[in-house]
Amino acid sequence: MLRLALADLWHERVLFLCSALGCAAVLAPLIVLFGLRQGVVAGLRAELLEDPRAREVVSIVNRTLEPAVFERLGADPRIAFIVPRTRALSATIVLENPDRQGGGSRVELLPTGEGDPLLPGLGAMEADALVLSAAAQQRLGLQVGGRVLASVARSRDGQREILTLPMRVAAAAPLSAATREAAFATLPVLLLVEDFLDGRAAPDARPGDAMAARARPFAGFRLHAARLEDVPALDAELRLAGIEVASRAEAVAGLLRLDRNLALLFLAIAGAGGAGYLVSLGVGLWAQVERKRRDLALLSLLGMKRRALLALPIIQAAAVALAGAAMAFLVAAAVAHVLNGAFAGTVTGDRPVCLLTARMGLAAAGVTLAGAVLAAVLAGLRAASVPPAQGLAEG
Structure with a gap:
């Protein structure tokens, strides 16, 4: 099923690329915002701690x-x-x-x-x-x-x-x-x-x-x-x-209030953007299942088990999420480099104003993966419910 799901993505690679870019477009600003929060607050906190x-x-x-x-x-x-x-x-x-x-x-x-x-x-x-x-x-x-x-x-x-x-x-x-x-x-x-x-x-x-x-x-x-x-x-x-x-x-x-306010701002933006992306991803996967009902019915008729059909959209959603997260982190890293150069020595001394770490990238990928899998579950249930006779009826 893994090979079949990835082969299907490669066959429709343009659609896969568009879905991954859509994920990156939502995730990259969130990573930059979180990096700004970490950089600004951590810099101000470090200045106080050093004194x-x-x-x-x-x-x-x-x-x-x-x-x-x-x-x-x-x-x-x-x-x-x-x-x-x-x-x-x-x-x-x-x-x-x-x-x-x-x-x-x-x-x-x-x-x-x-x-x-x-x-x-x-x-x-x-x-x-x-x-x-x-x-x-x-x-x-x-x-x-x-x-x-x-x-x-x-x-x-x-x-x-x-x-x-x-x-x-x-x-x-x-x-x-x-x-x-x-x-x-x-x-x-x-x-x-x-x-x-x-x-x-x-x-x-x-x-x-x-x-x-x-x-x-x-x-x-x-x-x-x-x-x-x-x-x-x-x-x-x-x-x-x-x-x-x-x-x-x-x-x-004041520093603690800034930290809390930035956290609330991040959660609000991340919640709105993330929810919108998950809805769009779920709708896209559901549309794919509807478009491939005959193919899924034939797979079921050939003996593919229900849980394998359930896993098909989930695997594809995970691939989209991981590819989108990787692109988002690369874009965020480039933006952070520009911001750190533009604000060098003005806000947090010699510390980066936008702080990105590998751990942050892994966390973003994990959250995106979990959300994508959650959005794909409904589409997977729809795929698993396609009756095998529908493949013959449409053939």
Whole structure:
């Protein structure tokens, strides 16, 4: 039956070619549309994912947050990293290159810890370690591994007191982590600076234990969501709890809306175009069966089984679908090449604006094949129902 079905297609190859072209004409725009959705959304998502601050949520108003709050947030599976922070007014420090006396620079002091997404690859830090931003490193003329003096001054009982901490540059922060002059330090260092300014620590004090540091209240926090999709929900929940935060929730929510809207657009167009094509294919196969009723009756009279006659239009529909899908993917690939060249560097940076993959082509062929076979079933049932006597009657 397979050989007979393909031989019949070859005999009517012009009709077969027209049917395959009709399939390709419907399928090619759908593949291009799906490729545009994948390219644009994937490019925008990649840009956000490459920016470590895209998943960051930072509290912006000083509050008194008890350790239980951090335990609850740390246990949330949507949060991949969280670190407390001290008050903004006490989160600055003066750094000085020992080889350049008198050339100190005031920098922002930021909390960090193991697994910080802003500092990828950074392990556990010692208490005397600092990670400097590129701007601070350049300003002070320091290299990774070099020594640096950190100091903070206060006025107490009319006398000026200075806390000086000998530190070392453990690593350089990527530009995406901080564009301004900043230094990342462990939590005990920030607490020591805050306690010194509040008069609770002596000028000769040194950073305490990291575990003990987390057992006290903090003024705020910096956290990173586990997934990009979690950012809007975390932002909304924290605001609802009365904690003012800053995040890129609006940008992430906009991207997710774009993804959903493009998906709905694709489904609407694919549904309308696909349904129209399946109807036309089914009508064409039905017309073929009606045109070949005498031939099918003779085949039945010669002993061909009912299921073989049922398979005849199904095999032909599958051949049309596969040929149409192949042509459609070739046309879509050519269109994608033109679009990627025309929009290079304008929408998604250096990424393709229309992204087509072999997996996408196989999926399109599979869906088209399934639809064509479904449309051919009715025609197959009609072919199998032709009575053998009709071949003799028309002969």
